[in-house]
Amino acid sequence: MLAEDEKQAHSSPNKWYLAYGSNLSSKVFQGRRGVRPLETRRVLVPGLELVFDLAGLPYWEPAFANLRYRKDHEKHSSNAESLLRSSAPSPSPTIKTPELIGVAYLLTQEDYSNVIRTEGGGSSYQDIVVECIVIKDDHWEEAGDAKERLMAHTLLAPADARHTARLQPSKRYINIIRSGAREHDLPADYIAYLDSVPHYQRTSIRQSIGGLLFMTIWLVPFLSFVILGQIFADKETGRMSNWLIGVQKFIRTTSWWSYEALFKKVFGNGEVTEGSRPEMNDMGSHTASTAHIGLAEL
Numbered sequence: 001m002l003a004e005d006e007k008q009a010h011s012s013p014n015k016w017y018l019a020y021g022s023n024l025s026s027k028v029f030q031g032r033r034g035v036r037p038l039e040t041r042r043v044l045v046p047g048l049e050l051v052f053d054l055a056g057l058p059y060w061e062p063a064f065a066n067l068r069y070r071k072d073h074e075k076h077s078s079n080a081e082s083l084l085r086s087s088a089p090s091p092s093p094t095i096k097t098p099e100l101i102g103v104a105y106l107l108t109q110e111d112y113s114n115v116i117r118t119e120g121g122g123s124s125y126q127d128i129v130v131e132c133i134v135i136k137d138d139h140w141e142e143a144g145d146a147k148e149r150l151m152a153h154t155l156l157a158p159a160d161a162r163h164t165a166r167l168q169p170s171k172r173y174i175n176i177i178r179s180g181a182r183e184h185d186l187p188a189d190y191i192a193y194l195d196s197v198p199h200y201q202r203t204s205i206r207q208s209i210g211g212l213l214f215m216t217i218w219l220v221p222f223l224s225f226v227i228l229g230q231i232f233a234d235k236e237t238g239r240m241s242n243w244l245i246g247v248q249k250f251i252r253t254t255s256w257w258s259y260e261a262l263f264k265k266v267f268g269n270g271e272v273t274e275g276s277r278p279e280m281n282d283m284g285s286h287t288a289s290t291a292h293i294g295l296a297e298l
Contacts, residue, residue, distance in 0.1 A: 013108075013109060014038060014106055014107065014108055014109070015106070015107055015109065015112045015152075015153050016041075016104045016105070016106055016107075016132075016150050016151065016152035016153065017104065017105045017106075017107050017112055017115060017152060017153050017154065018043065018045065018102050018103075018104050018130060018132060018152040018153065018154035019102055019103045019104075019105060019154075019180075020050055020065060020067065020100060020102035020103075020154070021050075021064065021065030021177055022064075022065070022173065022176045022177060022180070023103075023115075023180070024102065024103055024176075024177055024180025024181055024183070024184060025176050025177070025179055025180035025183065026180070026183060027176075028176060028180070029105070032118075033114060033115065033118045034114065035105070035107065035111045035114055035115060036111060037105035037106060037107060037111075038105075038106040038107065038108070039105070039106040040103060040104070040105055040106075040184070041103070041104040041132075041134050041135075041150065042101070042102075042103055042104075042134070042135040042184055042185070042186060043101070043102055043103065043104045043132035043133060043134055043135060043150070043152070044099060044100070044101050044132070044133045044135055045099065045100040045101070045102065045130055045131070045132050045133075046099055046131075046133065047069055047070055047099070048067050048068070048069060048070065048099065048100040048130065049067070049068060049069075049070050049097045049098065049099060049100050050065060050066075050067065050097065050100055051065075051066050051067065051068050051097075052064065052065060052066065052167050052168065052169045052197075053066050053068075053157075053167060054066045054157045055167060055252075055256065055271075057214070057215070057218070057219075057222070057255075058211070058214060058256070058259045058263065058264075058270030058271055059202060059207060059208075059210060059211030059214055059215075059263075059267075059270035060170065060211055060214075060215060061169075061170050061172075061173060062167050062168055062169065062170065062200045062270060062271040062272075063167035063168060063169045063170075063173075063200075063271070064169070064173065065169070065177065066156055066157050067100065067154065067156045068156075070097075070099065097193070098189065098190060098193050101135070101186050101187060101190045102132075103180075103184050103186075104132055104134075104150060104152045109236075112153065112238075113234075113235070113236060113237055113238035114238060115155075115238065116155075116237065116238030116239060117230055117238035117239075118230065118238075119155055120226075120240075120248075125155035125156055125157055126155065126156060126157070127153055127154075127155060128153070128154060128156060129151050129152065129153055129154075130151070130152060130154055131149055131150075131151055132149065132150050132151070132152050133148070133149055134148040134149065134150065135187070136148070166271075166272055167200075167271050167272065168198055168199055168200040168271065168272050168273060169197070169199055169200065170199060170200055171199040171200075171201065173199075174194070174197055174199050177194060178191070178194045178195060181194055198273065199273075200270075200271065200272065200273055201273050203273060203274050203275060204268060204274070206267050206268050207267055207268045207269070207270065207274070209267060210263050210266065210267025210268060210270065211267075211270065213263070213267075214255075214258075214259065214263055214270070217255075217258075218251075218255045218258075221251050221255075222251060222252075222255070225244060225247055225248050225251060226248075228244060
């Protein structure tokens, strides 16, 4: 039955899209991306949780939102399981991550293609379909008994395109998610969790200098190909051409290599606040090709 629902979700002219990161905010989703939802639903997504393991720009935007299966989740979709598994720890070892709560938007195909185009055009995230339970009024604890469900498309980075080390989002980015959650009146416990997620901050002049030098070298190449990707994205699907995706990945890989090999050693940590708990640092090697940036994220 679930497989049939997934096929129907892919073939429908209008699509439910599950937002869990910055797209919770109407200023981002409707303002910057120019998307106009036909309908909106608050939803619970059993078995999934929010993580920040998609790398951005060290010292400025170290991490962006992503999804993974919870460790206590037993029933996996065979098509999505390998994509959603992640070895990355949560932003803080002291925080218990709840099941994912987000917002499902009903979009036209044109608007959904625009979401893909402004989310990297397929260079970072992949499109999967997940089952969502609609949250009724304030009785979200009983959402599982409501039985109103929908199949929604959502975007995630596969397991081989993530950082295995702990990353922290910037204060600017996590505040966008927090404000979007409040805007949609998500459950208080989930908002409290978002409020508890630690953000990255530079704590020394050395880091600030490193951040400025890193941006001076890499921001223009990053944005140039992001803009080119949006200009030449397929109008129907929103995806960039393969050669542009390849060039973007090369730039991202090279930029994070330069950070690991030089900037981090000379200027300090650009992904986790220095002075954080020791177990929040050096949790594993990076997958440098995961770096993600989109115009709407800035």
